[in-house]
Amino acid sequence: MKFARPHRHSVDELVQGVLSGNRAMLGKAITLIESNAVKDQKNARELISKLLPHSGKSIRVGITGVPGAGKSSFIEAFGTYLCKQGIKVAVLAIDPSSSVSKGSIMGDKTRMEELSGEANAFIRPSPSGGTLGGVARKSRETMIACEAAGFDFILIETVGVGQSETTVRSMVDIFMLLLITGAGDDLQGIKRGIMELADLLVVTKDDGDNRQRAAAHCQELKMVLHYLQSPTPGWTPQVVTCSSLEQRGLDSIQDTLSQFQTDLKESGFWYRRRRNQALSWVQSLVHEALLEAFERHPAVAEHLPTLEKLVATDKLDPVSAAQDLLAQFTYPLPKPTQD
Secondary structure, three states: OOOOOOOOOOHHHHHHHHHOOOHHHHHHHHHHHHOOOHHHHHHHHHHHHHHHHHOOOOEEEEEEEOOOOOHHHHHHHHHHHHHOOOOOEEEEEEEOEOOOOOOEOOOOOOOOHHHHOOOOEEEEEEEOOOOHHHOOOOHHHHHHHHHHOOOOEEEEEOOOEOEOOHHHHOOOOEEEEEEOOOOOHHHHHHHHHHHOOOOEEEEOOOOHHHHHHHHHHHHHHHHHHOOOOOOOOOOOOEEEEOEOOOOEOHHHHHHHHHHHHHHHHHHOHHHHHHHHHHHHHHHHHHHHHHHHHHHHOHHHHHHHHHHHHHHHOOOOOHHHHHHHHHHHOOOOOOOOOOO
């Protein structure tokens, strides 16, 4: 018995599907964007080029947090809260990647059951692929597709504190840091580095016996922020508390995000940050293309095993080995020889 091959949609079909808000077509478009197959890359570039003019109207929010802060629980509660107001929310939930399989450790499993049932929500789990900042390799392109589909909020959940969160900062409008009380002094260094990037600090789990401690920690953070320079000119970083369990404080967070957008648009920095995001995207694509070209270069591939063996046996230092490999590299790649 022969099975019919699934229909492969053209770029124009995907564009029309995304612009009409078709969730299935949006999912197919993102699958094409995330594909590493060479045959798909040209179509993916064409797709993004056609969707780009229809993007840019959402609020892009990066969300990170210390271990145990409850990022997924918060995003589900906040996303559901927004959806019930008729606001369309897209969540790019970046799962940690296995260093062995390169796939998602959590199996790309959607953990936000309530939010995933909302008609105004779209959740896309993706493996980070080991990318710095815990951002999937194609997060920017995926974000453009979601914006073109008409989503008002794009929430990007990162792997968490410990990697270079500047990658997240460079692609969102507002950067949110989730914190908890009693995390211990061992996290202070981590928190300090991320706090310098944050526009909004949220003390989570403000419920039960923890309410008094959460309020006290909120005041402590406000004092600390006085000594830190704001990452966003014209905006003073805010500190609020919330409870995902009791649905408390979510309205304050929405109000803060709205005020942030209003203030930055009035000052003009909103549009300047968007231009910087576009420039950062260009730099990221160039670096990615150069690294891929370097790894695929025939001369580099030929010399790499020998140099690795020399370095491993202490017969050649790593600096010299790297210089030797770079000396083999020419761009563009040599044209394949004809048989």
